[in-house]
Amino acid sequence: MLYRNLREEEIVLLKKQNCRSLDGWDKIQVTDNFIASNIKDVVFSGINCLGLFTERINLPSGVSDMAGIYNAHIHNCIVNDQCFIKNIGTSVSNYFVGEGAIIQNVATLIVEGESSFGNGIEVAAINEGGGREVLMYDELSVHTAYMMAFYRYRPKLITSLQQSIRSYVNRVSSSQGRIGEKAVLVNCGNLKNIIVGNSAHLSGVTLLNNGSVNSSAEAPVYIGEGVNAQNFIVSSGSRVSDGVYLRQCFVGQGCEISNSFTADNSLFFSNSQCLQGEACSIFAGPYTVTHHKSTLLIAGYYSFFNAGSGTNQSNHMYKLGPVHQGTIERGGRTGSNAYVLWPAQIGAFTMLLGNHYSNTDTTSLPFSYLIEDNGKSVLIPGQNLFNVGTVRDVKKWPNRDNRKGTHRLDYLVKDALNPYTIDKITEGIRVLEELRQKVKAEARHIMYKNIQMSPSSIQRGIKLYEQALIKYVGDVLVELLERDDFLSKRADFSPDNHVWLDVAGLIVNSASLENWMGAVEGNKIEINQWNSFFKSEAEAYPSLKQAHALQILQSYFSIDIASCGSTEIINFLERWIDSNNKIKSAILLDAKKEFNVKSKTGYGRDGEHIMKDIDFEAIRGTMSANSFVQEIELEYEKDNQKARQLIARLGR
8 A cells, every 4th residue: 555644634633632742743653544533642653654533433232333433542552544533542453454454442551662462472272281282373183293293203294394393483473463354442451462353353352462363254252241361363264262271371263262172282172072170281182172160171082072070080199290191082072070190091982081190092982971989980891872962962063063264273084983093993892702711600700991791782882893894994984885987996996904093183004194294394385385285185084994994894793895796795785784773773762862751850840740741741842753853763764765775776
């Protein structure tokens, strides 16, 4: 934008409107068509550039006013067209203010010295004692953070990641902050060394210091009443409000942090929702949910996680400090007052109930119940596979993706049965088979990594895991067989033999990740290309999953898709239909518990016994009319119908 000096008549009008320029009127530059009438009671200092203020602005309070600057001290600022700045307590200093921005009733908005606006801050995630620090920056993905935190056994990778981020920090550091176009800052306290993106809305904020609010027009950010945050980054489409307290925290896309939640040295990634409770040194992967004031998450890694009220962990033995850590892999859930003594590793999709002190590792036995029985940790393997709550969780994740716009930082695979969890299931079958061979006939339980399992639960676990394999492979096989050309081209499908990893929500094979890490270590990939790799892996996932399923079909079920006959395929499809029927029955049987006599306790109050059922149905409805139950029944019937049609076609 081209600017000019003030004209004499403009200076006269500004003085008449109680404006002053402490360093001389020649230090103020304006647009060519500048109109001075809407600048009143303003003190200028330093060098300032002013735009055009002629439009009527709709304010958040519901009234309107003319664009302009009123009752403010403006120091070293560029204020673009049609901004509204009014009632500034101290000053707006060292800021670029984007077109149409509103800044009203703000105590302080300043940049002091050079700032990186939250970029480059070290977050001591996972281990409160340090050693797994993640460097924040604007484009931090959950996948990059995961490797920076966990891959400390690859010092060259960590050094390369850190150096690239620090170079980025140097590029974005500045002595001038930015308020984006159409951003709104109203009724706020002290705002220091912050960047505010386009269309952000800050209302009633208490304090923001050294941070970035990475809002955009297509994915606005809201920072609300009573928020107190220092050394932070909040990503697009997120909401932080209602007395939240943050120190050294990164908030990813589509998150909600609210209702007096407090967090220190923690990372929150896509679609996490954290209300009321407390977090210290956590890595909250995608869809981490905690809603309860009594819940403390500390020194842990979580992903697709739901914390029950009173959930707690301990990372301190009162010996060498808070040096212990733990992980709860994707899909974990905790019941009320669940407690885990770190260190521990909890397998994917585990339901955790009670108190656990045995420092266990159940990662080879996913989809299990980990319960407490007389002070002992007891595992029921596979019990959570066809639980209605698990199925409901998986189905609701896509619908609860709150990210807006096209720009993504995290790339997420939301399938419960995926190459990573399936490989864990096959490993679990091997573990359970070995335990079955060892257990004595008279034994009531057998120990495995500090947990107990009963012989009957081992036997049932193997059966449930095999059902999961049939389900996984059959789903993919039906999808492939529906292609008209699959059978003629099936020789082209080479089975997958990779080791699969869950990189904080993205399922990726180790070979691809190894290549990427090698390129990073060799400085062959720029920081702005990191997320492109994760995007490409997410796009390749469906075909890679198909290859993996065919490998399971071959290695576990001894069916080579490239050379098998139609009879083998038909037999497997019939087995899949039978397994589907059993799975559906298990899910519906579990759902039925929500409609049993116990569930009706407390209904029909003050009425006769028959009123209990009437009252219950008025509030909860019936199982047959439940929309989720109907969805499950329809889904499995459609799947089975597809398989029957394929069997008929293959049989010709």
